[in-house]
Amino acid sequence: MSPAPARPARDRPEPRAPEPHPSGARAPQLEPHQVPRHVAVVMDGNGRWAKERGLPRTEGHKRGEFALLDVVKGAIEVGIEAVSVYAFSTENWKRSPEEVRFLMGFNRDVVHRRRDEMHALGVRVRWAGRPRRLWRSVINELETAERLTRHNDVLSLTMCVNYGGRAEIADAAAALARDVKAGKVDPDRVTERTFARYLDEPDLPDVDLFWRTSGEQRTSNFLPWQSAYAELVFSDIAWPDVDRLALWAAVEEHGRGRTRARTQGTTSAPAHGLDHHGRRGRRRAGGPGGRRRRGGRGHPSRDAGLRGVRARHRHAGRLHAAAGARGADLRGRGPGGLARPVRSGRGRRRVVGSGRAVRGRGRPSRRHRRGAGAVRPRARPGRGARGGGPRSGLPGRGAVPGGPRPAVRVLYDPCMRLRRTAVLLAVVPLLGLAACGDDSDSSGAASDEGCSWVETGGAAKQVDPPADDTEPAGSVVITINGQDVPVELLPEPVCATTSFTSLAEQGYFDDAPCSRVSDPAAVPYGIIQCGDPTGTGTGGPGYSFADELTGEEAYPAGSVAMANAGPDTNGSQFFLNFADS
Numbered sequence: 001m002s003p004a005p006a007r008p009a010r011d012r013p014e015p016r017a018p019e020p021h022p023s024g025a026r027a028p029q030l031e032p033h034q035v036p037r038h039v040a041v042v043m044d045g046n047g048r049w050a051k052e053r054g055l056p057r058t059e060g061h062k063r064g065e066f067a068l069l070d071v072v073k074g075a076i077e078v079g080i081e082a083v084s085v086y087a088f089s090t091e092n093w094k095r096s097p098e099e100v101r102f103l104m105g106f107n108r109d110v111v112h113r114r115r116d117e118m119h120a121l122g123v124r125v126r127w128a129g130r131p132r133r134l135w136r137s138v139i140n141e142l143e144t145a146e147r148l149t150r151h152n153d154v155l156s157l158t159m160c161v162n163y164g165g166r167a168e169i170a171d172a173a174a175a176l177a178r179d180v181k182a183g184k185v186d187p188d189r190v191t192e193r194t195f196a197r198y199l200d201e202p203d204l205p206d207v208d209l210f211w212r213t214s215g216e217q218r219t220s221n222f223l224p225w226q227s228a229y230a231e232l233v234f235s236d237i238a239w240p241d242v243d244r245l246a247l248w249a250a251v252e253e254h255g256r257g258r259t260r261a262r263t264q265g266t267t268s269a270p271a272h273g274l275d276h277h278g279r280r281g282r283r284r285a286g287g288p289g290g291r292r293r294r295g296g297r298g299h300p301s302r303d304a305g306l307r308g309v310r311a312r313h314r315h316a317g318r319l320h321a322a323a324g325a326r327g328a329d330l331r332g333r334g335p336g337g338l339a340r341p342v343r344s345g346r347g348r349r350r351v352v353g354s355g356r357a358v359r360g361r362g363r364p365s366r367r368h369r370r371g372a373g374a375v376r377p378r379a380r381p382g383r384g385a386r387g388g389g390p391r392s393g394l395p396g397r398g399a400v401p402g403g404p405r406p407a408v409r410v411l412y413d414p415c416m417r418l419r420r421t422a423v424l425l426a427v428v429p430l431l432g433l434a435a436c437g438d439d440s441d442s443s444g445a446a447s448d449e450g451c452s453w454v455e456t457g458g459a460a461k462q463v464d465p466p467a468d469d470t471e472p473a474g475s476v477v478i479t480i481n482g483q484d485v486p487v488e489l490l491p492e493p494v495c496a497t498t499s500f501t502s503l504a505e506q507g508y509f510d511d512a513p514c515s516r517v518s519d520p521a522a523v524p525y526g527i528i529q530c531g532d533p534t535g536t537g538t539g540g541p542g543y544s545f546a547d548e549l550t551g552e553e554a555y556p557a558g559s560v561a562m563a564n565a566g567p568d569t570n571g572s573q574f575f576l577n578f579a580d581s
Contacts, residue, residue, distance in 0.1 A: 030251070034251075039084070050063075064240050071246075080251070082205060084157075088104075089162075118157065132505040135477055135484045209231055213246075459539075480512075509572070514530040515537035
């Protein structure tokens, strides 16, 4: 009797080879030491590419999908083990609300459309990034692709969605500190290798080649730990025009640097040009269009193609974290295209055209922050009454764009039963929010002393009070009845906005059932009460904070208002207003 055939180690089809490039070009023949194991790619230039052609920015992103697919095929052909792409950075949340919403849906759809093809090519798809604020539908598609391709070994493709290098390092440091505190790690034995195990993808090799398109010469907070000894290559070609030929040119540039380092014992290189088809032309450093860089960093060439800036190339270890940023925001559009009031200063917003806003740069200054668990607000004197939340700043219907600051609308009369208060948010693409209550002073009103998070116990879902680096502005995405709902947050009242941001980042609101719907025929307002994971209308986050009202609040249909059960008892529950009060 003949033995039974051995079962395959993994239940997956044999990977197919990529189809040839339309030009018939073949991958360059390089020595093993010239082929980078791991390539980090900043896919830059989509917006500029579209603008130069009179097209919407979104068209550049759409064209970039085909560039990514061809680069993956080229990486397989040349023998690269891993590619990490900067698909969505934490800085991308600062773009227009329309573009951010497009990018969220686009990343989701690209992963869905291409996962079967990646699987057929033997590509293992990974996702690196924080899930906080990311659309649930995006996370689902990324996790599905990870599960489908987890046994593939031809190429590892890491989709870095919502990634920031500093955030990744901070998270790793926090995780390591927790293990040290728990006695799992001896602090005297912590090394770089130990630390790297706490990064997002520690089993990937360090980055050998850091490649950025569109001519910009910066790393943009992408894989700073993993790229410490990478060779940097910058290409003038915009990402939508990239194909595998551009990748091969960058790889050959990297290979020439490796050869010089091996034969000459140095990493400096003469200036030379290289276009995206691999054509090379020597220039004298300092000549026309050239510029000498000193200090062992190499000489960037000035041809229209690649500009290589060399760093010492030596692995710091085999551990690698692919990339990932979880934590960002999503801003929405104002009602009816009305402009929002101009806000200046750190963390503020300024009007950019009709109905668009961008966040000011930076966090609140140090004098606006307190110790752990508190964010010092830029509060105005005399603010009290009940409620709290980011001040709307959005004009109501009939408001005059560019006129005086409009009153924020009231979700329901402050003298009604429950005497609940509000916070100021806006459900995209609807309006902003405010708070509600009587206009009497509240003993616990927020002041310029900052936000205090008072422990109450009995949290409906385990969360931490807001950290001192929580930004009290921006926008978040929560999940209500299985739907991703972008919620816009405005800078004031700062304590309520900070609390809502922190809860959303920690997933407190995700999939929490709504507990009540009012009957507009019976009462002069229409609300849906949500924000309690228990679904009873009594749960909270385990802490409370003081009220921040001015007495001028108002609430239109579409606003979201966080609620409380009495003075200075603000927590996690909120009202979604579906009818004008």
